[in-house]
Amino acid sequence: xxxxxxxxxESLLGEILSRAYSMAxxxxxxxxxxxxxxxxxxxxxxxxxxxxxxxxxxxxxxxKILTNCHFERxxxxxxxxxxxxxxxxxxxxxxxxxxxxGLHQGCDDPASLVMSKMTAEQVMSAIAALPEEFRxxxxxxxxxxxxxxxxxxxxxxxxxxxxSRLHRSRKMLQKCLWSIAEKSGIVGExxxxxxxx
Amino acid sequence: xxxxxxxxxxxxxxxxxxxLDHALSPEELRLVREHLEICSMCASEYRxxxxxxxxxxxxxxxxxMPADLLQRITSLLRTEDEAGEE
Numbered sequence: 001x002x003x004x005x006x007x008x009x010e011s012l013l014g015e016i017l018s019r020a021y022s023m024a025x026x027x028x029x030x031x032x033x034x035x036x037x038x039x040x041x042x043x044x045x046x047x048x049x050x051x052x053x054x055x056x057x058x059x060x061x062x063x064k065i066l067t068n069c070h071f072e073r074x075x076x077x078x079x080x081x082x083x084x085x086x087x088x089x090x091x092x093x094x095x096x097x098x099x100x101x102g103l104h105q106g107c108d109d110p111a112s113l114v115m116s117k118m119t120a121e122q123v124m125s126a127i128a129a130l131p132e133e134f135r136x137x138x139x140x141x142x143x144x145x146x147x148x149x150x151x152x153x154x155x156x157x158x159x160x161x162x163x164s165r166l167h168r169s170r171k172m173l174q175k176c177l178w179s180i181a182e183k184s185g186i187v188g189e190x191x192x193x194x195x196x197x
Numbered sequence: 198x199x200x201x202x203x204x205x206x207x208x209x210x211x212x213x214x215x216x217l218d219h220a221l222s223p224e225e226l227r228l229v230r231e232h233l234e235i236c237s238m239c240a241s242e243y244r245x246x247x248x249x250x251x252x253x254x255x256x257x258x259x260x261x262m263p264a265d266l267l268q269r270i271t272s273l274l275r276t277e278d279e280a281g282e283e
Contacts, residue, residue: 010271017270021262035266042270043277091210095245111245115252123256141218142250142257148220167214173253 029128
């Protein structure tokens with residue numbers, strides 16, 4: 001019996017493309033740049049496909065290429081202006097802000113209430129506003145449910161670095177999300193609607 | 198390292214991120230769970246963080262890839278392949 005042929009590049013890519021697109025959207029902050037990034041990465045991965053070992057983790061291999069493509073594009077385009085000062089984001093930032101805004105009164109799940117008002121684009125732009133090293137870690141974690149170990153393998157860095165960056169990115173992300181929710185009127189709308197104590 | 202009989206609020210707070218990420222040791226996991234069962238403030242903070250992270254994850258993963266993206270990429274790769282063969 002002839003040995004079965006390994007899956008083609010196209011079929012392997014097809015299986016993970018949706019996740020890769022989510023990841024590209026979070027890295028770039030918009031759909032148009034995400035498509036460009038994904039096409040660049042696909043082309044580069046296709047050219048390097050002979051270095052991929054069949055039977056190993058194609059998704060991790062491709063995400064590594066995607067991340068490297070993103071780093072290169074980011075370097076070429078220069079640094080991006082940040083809209084939010086992220087340095088002083090505290091622990092439980094959103095918990096505190098939503099409590100101060102009275103959104104915990106008469107509501108079992110205030111986090112879900114705020115998130116239900118936000119669009120995927122707003123969340124993407126919040127992640128895209130994070131400093132580069134935090135954005136990449138947060139993207140891999142949120143877009144693909146990767147564990148610390150898996151993120152560390154894709155980025156080639158220690159697990160401890162992933163853990164600390166992810167913890168900080170969570171805090172910064174909460175500050176970004178709250179800023180977007182305030183600017184877009186979501187906070188005002190929810191506050192106006194809240195049940196008086 | 199010796200593991201205490203129970204965690205304080207501060208000890209749970211420091212581990213909340215790892216707890217959310219399922220990255221605690223079995224013993225730490227047990228101690229955090231036990232604390233969350235008896236401390237309503239920590240439980241409330243945990244529920245908020247957990248719900249928030251689930252909400253972020255859901256939004257990020259529902260970005261809705263364009264239906265023709267795979268086709269466009271495949272076509273790009275085919276062009277590359279043909280150019281390589283010439």
